[in-house]
Amino acid sequence: MGQNPINSKLKLLTLKLIIMKNLFVLIAIGLILSFASCRKESISSTAPAQQTPPPTVQITKTEQLKVASDFNWKTFKDVQLTLTGTANSIVEVASTNNIVYQRAYLSKDLAYTMKLSVPSYETSVHLLYMGKDISVNLSSNNIVYKFN
Numbered sequence: 001m002g003q004n005p006i007n008s009k010l011k012l013l014t015l016k017l018i019i020m021k022n023l024f025v026l027i028a029i030g031l032i033l034s035f036a037s038c039r040k041e042s043i044s045s046t047a048p049a050q051q052t053p054p055p056t057v058q059i060t061k062t063e064q065l066k067v068a069s070d071f072n073w074k075t076f077k078d079v080q081l082t083l084t085g086t087a088n089s090i091v092e093v094a095s096t097n098n099i100v101y102q103r104a105y106l107s108k109d110l111a112y113t114m115k116l117s118v119p120s121y122e123t124s125v126h127l128l129y130m131g132k133d134i135s136v137n138l139s140s141n142n143i144v145y146k147f148n
Contacts, residue, residue: 076117076118079118084145084147085106091128123138
């Protein structure tokens with residue numbers, strides 16, 4: 001005795017409907033959980049209290065500032081630079097950021113002295129002479145350099 005084809009189709013449709021409902025419920029639960037977990041956490045009452053900043057003091061005069069006695073207030077430093085070239089040409093003294101501080105014409109084998117004012121944070125300068133780029137440390141206030 002065989003099954004009625006209408007009953008088997010009805011059972012198949014009922015089974016598909018049950019699977020679809022369960023799948024829909026699982027997707028809905030997954031979405032709810034994902035949105036609920038993406039919430040910013042609030043600060044609980046058991047968190048340590050934030051420290052209050054120290055009271056601000058109104059300073060109206062520079063005499064009221066507390067500064068170390070060895071603090072250097074200068075924003076620029078003066079360097080004496082004596083350069084000797086191997087040929088008649090122009091030399092440029094530039095920062096590490098390629099800002100030209102000074103240009104000078106050097107005569108062959110003749111020392112040229114320039115006073116250079118550079119920002120106090122500069123630790124070196126570049127000498128651009130006849131296609132050469134030479135880095136010179138500003139370790140003292142009097143620097144002598146002879147090009148080769």
